[in-house]
Amino acid sequence: MKKAFxxxxxxxxxxxxxLLLMMTVxxxxxxxxxGQATQCLANLRxxxxxxxxxxxxxxxxxxxxxxxTASGSQAWDFFITGSGDSQQIEPGWIWREYGLNRIxxxxxxxxxxxxxxxxxxGYNYNSSxxxxxxxxxxxxxxxxxxxxxxxxxxxxxxxxxxxxxxYASGANKFMRSPYPGDLDADFASRDAGTQGFRHHNxxxxxxxxxxxxxxxxxxxGLSTGFLSEDNDLYDLD
Numbered sequence: 001m002k003k004a005f006x007x008x009x010x011x012x013x014x015x016x017x018x019l020l021l022m023m024t025v026x027x028x029x030x031x032x033x034x035g036q037a038t039q040c041l042a043n044l045r046x047x048x049x050x051x052x053x054x055x056x057x058x059x060x061x062x063x064x065x066x067x068x069t070a071s072g073s074q075a076w077d078f079f080i081t082g083s084g085d086s087q088q089i090e091p092g093w094i095w096r097e098y099g100l101n102r103i104x105x106x107x108x109x110x111x112x113x114x115x116x117x118x119x120x121x122g123y124n125y126n127s128s129x130x131x132x133x134x135x136x137x138x139x140x141x142x143x144x145x146x147x148x149x150x151x152x153x154x155x156x157x158x159x160x161x162x163x164x165x166x167y168a169s170g171a172n173k174f175m176r177s178p179y180p181g182d183l184d185a186d187f188a189s190r191d192a193g194t195q196g197f198r199h200h201n202x203x204x205x206x207x208x209x210x211x212x213x214x215x216x217x218x219x220x221g222l223s224t225g226f227l228s229e230d231n232d233l234y235d236l237d
Contacts, residue, residue, distance in 0.1 A: 036107040037199040040164070041214070043103045044206035047123065047162050050094035052210060055150045062147040063093035065131030065174055065183075070139065076125045077104050077173060078118050089119060108198045112170040124165025124193060127174040128181025129235050130208075145183050153236045156209035160233050163205045166196025166224050177234035178226045194224045203227070 054063050067074040072081035077092040095101055106122030113121035125131050132147035153159050165171045169192075176184065176193025195203040202214040205227060217225050227233040 034200075037204070037214075039107045040199060040204050041212050043106065044123070044162050044204055044212045045210070046103050047094070048206040048208075048210045048212070050098075051161060054094050060149040060151050062130045062132075062150065064133065064147055065125055065127040066133045066135070068133075068135045070136065073116070075115075075173065076131055077120075077123075080116050080118070083116075087117070106164055106171075106198075109164070109166065109171060109196065111166065114170040115173055121171045121173070122165065122196075123162050124171070124173050124175035124195075125162055126160050126177075126234060127193070128177040128184045128231070129159070130161065130183075131174075132183055148183070148236060150208065153208050155237060157207055157211065158233060159208045159236060160227055161206045161208050163227070164196045164198060164203045165193070166198065167192050167194050168224070171196075175234075177231040178229065179231055181231060181234060182236070194226055196224050197222060205233075 051063065055061065063076045064074070065076055072079065075092050076094060079090040079092055081088050081090075091097075091099060091101070095104075102120060104123060105120035109122030111121075115121075127133065130148050132145040133143055134141065134145070135143040150156075160175065163175055165173060165175060172192045174193050175195070176187065176190045178190065180187065180190075195205070197203045197217045199214060202216050204212060204214055206212045215227060217223075218229060219225075
């Protein structure tokens, strides 16, 4: 005749299983976060390669950050026409041949997209020095700033191209330097174009030369912020 577990034995087994679970969850969570960080770096590297192809096909010009007209917006990541049920989202300047690519979603970013409900979000593009903007309001062009040319980038290895975009209210897809840049001198809300330090307290950056880096915040404890105190990691020099 088989002997049944006593209540004490059952409680001991439950306690051991609970202890093992408590030990396992942090390990699994850490492995998951490392995997997300690795995927994010791969995403940024692929995005930089996409820009490299674009510049080669457009005499060295970087893709526009945004072209806004009455019919919709054409941005580096998505083209959007219509609104509501009639809204259509298509691949942007660097993804015309690839469809709505999940590469544009940072796997560690769970916040809200703040740009017309786009499919993927979490990254931003250097709009202070690289990507230009054309904005039309009621048929009148109020902003017409062309993109920079890669031939004018003096230090490709230290000029940020893409990064983990994040600020207090979500992810803004336009990266801004701490001080007004060559292409956005009249833009005041610079804190909306900061980076998120969401990968083991580091942020990821793709540079113009194609390499990617993990960078710590300028001051300990910051969850969002700029890459440098001045414009050193944003400008063409």
